[in-house]
Amino acid sequence: MRIDELIAELQEKLAELKRLTRDSGLDASPQIAELAEEVARLSLGRGAWEQVQLARHPSRPTTMDYLGLMMDDFYELHGDRLGSDDGAIVAGLAKFAGRTVVVVGHQKGKNLVENRIRRSGMAGPGGYRKAARIMGLGERYGFPIIALIDTPGAYPGVKAEEHNIGGAIADSIYTMLRLRTPIVAAVIGEGGSGGALGIGVGDRLLMMENAYYSVISPEGCAAILWGDRSRAREAAAALRLTAHDLLDLGVIDEVVQEPTGGAHTDPQEAARSLGEALRRHMDELGGMVPGELPGLRRSKFRGMGICEGAMPVMHEQGGE
Amino acid sequence: MKISWFRRQQYVQVKLEQKGEVGALWVKCAGCGDLVFRERIRENHGICPRCGAYFFLTAQERISLLVDESSFQDVSKPIVAADPLGFVDRRSYVGRLKEAQEKTGLRNETVIGRARLGGCPVILAVTDFRFIGGSMGSVMGEQLDHGMGMAARELRPFILVTSTGGARMQEGIFSLMQMVKTAAARRDLERLGVPFVSVMTYPTTGGVLASIASLGDITIAEKGALIGFAGRRVIEQTTGERLPPEFQTAEFAFEHGMVDRVVERRKLREELIHILEFLPVRQSQ
Ligand SMILES: [Zn+2]
Numbered sequence: 001m002r003i004d005e006l007i008a009e010l011q012e013k014l015a016e017l018k019r020l021t022r023d024s025g026l027d028a029s030p031q032i033a034e035l036a037e038e039v040a041r042l043s044l045g046r047g048a049w050e051q052v053q054l055a056r057h058p059s060r061p062t063t064m065d066y067l068g069l070m071m072d073d074f075y076e077l078h079g080d081r082l083g084s085d086d087g088a089i090v091a092g093l094a095k096f097a098g099r100t101v102v103v104v105g106h107q108k109g110k111n112l113v114e115n116r117i118r119r120s121g122m123a124g125p126g127g128y129r130k131a132a133r134i135m136g137l138g139e140r141y142g143f144p145i146i147a148l149i150d151t152p153g154a155y156p157g158v159k160a161e162e163h164n165i166g167g168a169i170a171d172s173i174y175t176m177l178r179l180r181t182p183i184v185a186a187v188i189g190e191g192g193s194g195g196a197l198g199i200g201v202g203d204r205l206l207m208m209e210n211a212y213y214s215v216i217s218p219e220g221c222a223a224i225l226w227g228d229r230s231r232a233r234e235a236a237a238a239l240r241l242t243a244h245d246l247l248d249l250g251v252i253d254e255v256v257q258e259p260t261g262g263a264h265t266d267p268q269e270a271a272r273s274l275g276e277a278l279r280r281h282m283d284e285l286g287g288m289v290p291g292e293l294p295g296l297r298r299s300k301f302r303g304m305g306i307c308e309g310a311m312p313v314m315h316e317q318g319g320e
Numbered sequence: 321m322k323i324s325w326f327r328r329q330q331y332v333q334v335k336l337e338q339k340g341e342v343g344a345l346w347v348k349c350a351g352c353g354d355l356v357f358r359e360r361i362r363e364n365h366g367i368c369p370r371c372g373a374y375f376f377l378t379a380q381e382r383i384s385l386l387v388d389e390s391s392f393q394d395v396s397k398p399i400v401a402a403d404p405l406g407f408v409d410r411r412s413y414v415g416r417l418k419e420a421q422e423k424t425g426l427r428n429e430t431v432i433g434r435a436r437l438g439g440c441p442v443i444l445a446v447t448d449f450r451f452i453g454g455s456m457g458s459v460m461g462e463q464l465d466h467g468m469g470m471a472a473r474e475l476r477p478f479i480l481v482t483s484t485g486g487a488r489m490q491e492g493i494f495s496l497m498q499m500v501k502t503a504a505a506r507r508d509l510e511r512l513g514v515p516f517v518s519v520m521t522y523p524t525t526g527g528v529l530a531s532i533a534s535l536g537d538i539t540i541a542e543k544g545a546l547i548g549f550a551g552r553r554v555i556e557q558t559t560g561e562r563l564p565p566e567f568q569t570a571e572f573a574f575e576h577g578m579v580d581r582v583v584e585r586r587k588l589r590e591e592l593i594h595i596l597e598f599l600p601v602r603q604s605q
Contacts, residue, residue, distance in 0.1 A: 154550070156550035170531050173531060174535060177504050194496070214493065215489050304497040307401065
């Protein structure tokens with residue numbers, strides 16, 4: 001695809017300029033900004049379906065890969081205290097940029113054996129309850145929360161329904177809306193519907209450049225609206241689910257740049273890029289009064305949506 | 321109570337009257353197969369007088385089933401769906417919206433009102449399944465936010481009656497975000513001690529179940545409701561599991577602790593009035 005080659009070329013130039021800036025100390029920021037904007041513009045028109053394929057790439061770095069590369073230490077905690085420990089979500093304490101943070105994230109397996117536990121990152125009710133529990137632990141000590149999203153969607157199964165997967169996601173969303181500590185969420189791969197949102201309520205929402213975030217999988221959407229799963233490519237384009245789409249729609253705060261060709265081609269570079277963005281947003285949020293964050297977070301989401309006949313209202317911020 | 325058997329409630333969508341169409345006086349009931357006089361069903365709150373099968377209720381029918389006579393005041397926002405993505409599948413979203421509006425006579429799928437139940441002032445929110453599956457897009461999010469805001473300001477209990485297939489996928493990411501928006505608005509009720517009763521009817525699924533519908537202080541399932549997060553077909557295809565016939569029924573939800581009670585349609589009004597007797601009602605005027 002020509003446009004892809006062009007984007008790749010521009011990205012290479014961009015990377016080179018950045019390297020130059022770092023090594024020589026020359027200020028090339030206007031050129032960098034210009035190039036980045038051009039890449040963003042071109043990416044808007046790029047095949048959404050190709051983007052979805054990249055987000056699902058089998059060797060794409062997972063949450064644990066990123067934690068290994070970004071964190072100085074990670075101490076995993078287990079269990080929802082209600083009868084299960086869901087391997088599709090990992091959570092725990094970490095040392096990041098010199099401080100303790102709480103991390104929750106979907107975890108995909110790298111092979112069939114791992115995916116017996118990880119279920120390709122499709123979390124059940126126990127996963128969301130574990131995440132909510134450990135985020136609550138973070139709040140108790142004022143630890144910032146980092147949520148890494150990478151799931152095709154919540155697990156569709158009989159057990160999940162029996163244990164109220166819908167209610168578990170609702171509760172986790174509700175919990176995140178009242179936590180007093182800063183929350184930065186990032187979609188690192190697949191942002192599949194309610195399963196992604198269940199740990200995705202942040203003060204800031206970032207997306208890796210080749211991640212997608214959608215209300216329904218392109219296949220599911222194609223099956224329902226086109227009556228044909230094989231029309232997923234068209235559905236992917238119609239849903240406007242790429243990182244640049246979502247930035248354009250005002251739903252996310254930043255697109256985190258990936259190495260040329262995708263995060264899997266250079267996980268170290270991808271982790272450096274993600275780590276830098278997470279740290280920057282955490283620092284910004286760290287300067288705010290903790291008591292104000294939940295109110296601001298709720299106002300932000302209450303302002304989301306586009307109707308005709310009335311603009312979304314700005315809400316007064318309540319306390320916690 | 322131990323439920324050892326399940327009777328599958330049969331649901332029939334009342335064929336919608338097209339403008340100018342005649343001969344829609346009789347409806348075939350999929351429960352008993354009989355032809356039933358439409359007016360008889362309407363008088364009977366959408367329940368087949370022969371076999372007891374439930375028909376869908378429109379938002380208007382649902383409201384008149386529940387509230388004190390002539391106590392309902394529509395306070396919905398005068399908004400309609402936009403088409404933020406310019407969404408087109410086999411048909412355009414704009415076209416689907418127009419058709420839904422003509423078919424139902426509603427501007428959108430959500431009706432919000434001030435009402436009284438057994439004399440108790442409440443804010444009532446009802447969704448209409450005929451309008452694109454009662455799905456939640458920006459409009460439903462904004463209406464529920466508005467309704468809960470009003471309930472919080474006026475200290476009236478908030479009652480939500482859902483009949484919805486989940487997210488309005490034609491609005492893409494915006495429809496997903498309504499899950500957070502409605503949950504955020506719900507927090508105001510909690511902060512001010514305003515009760516929220518969630519009533520799940522046929523069907524309450526997907527993104528609405530995974531957000532506002534599951535956040536009630538008290539949760540009631542109407543008998544015969546379909547309550548579930550993932551669709552049957554998705555579950556079968558993904559897991560290869562065989563689904564029991566009672567899967568995702570109101571009784572299933574009750575057995576697994578998802579709802580407080582299962583209530584028959586004809587008893588729903590008195591049930592809500594009874595619940596309200598226990599709850600704080602401190603209306604500010
Ligand atoms: Zn019948």
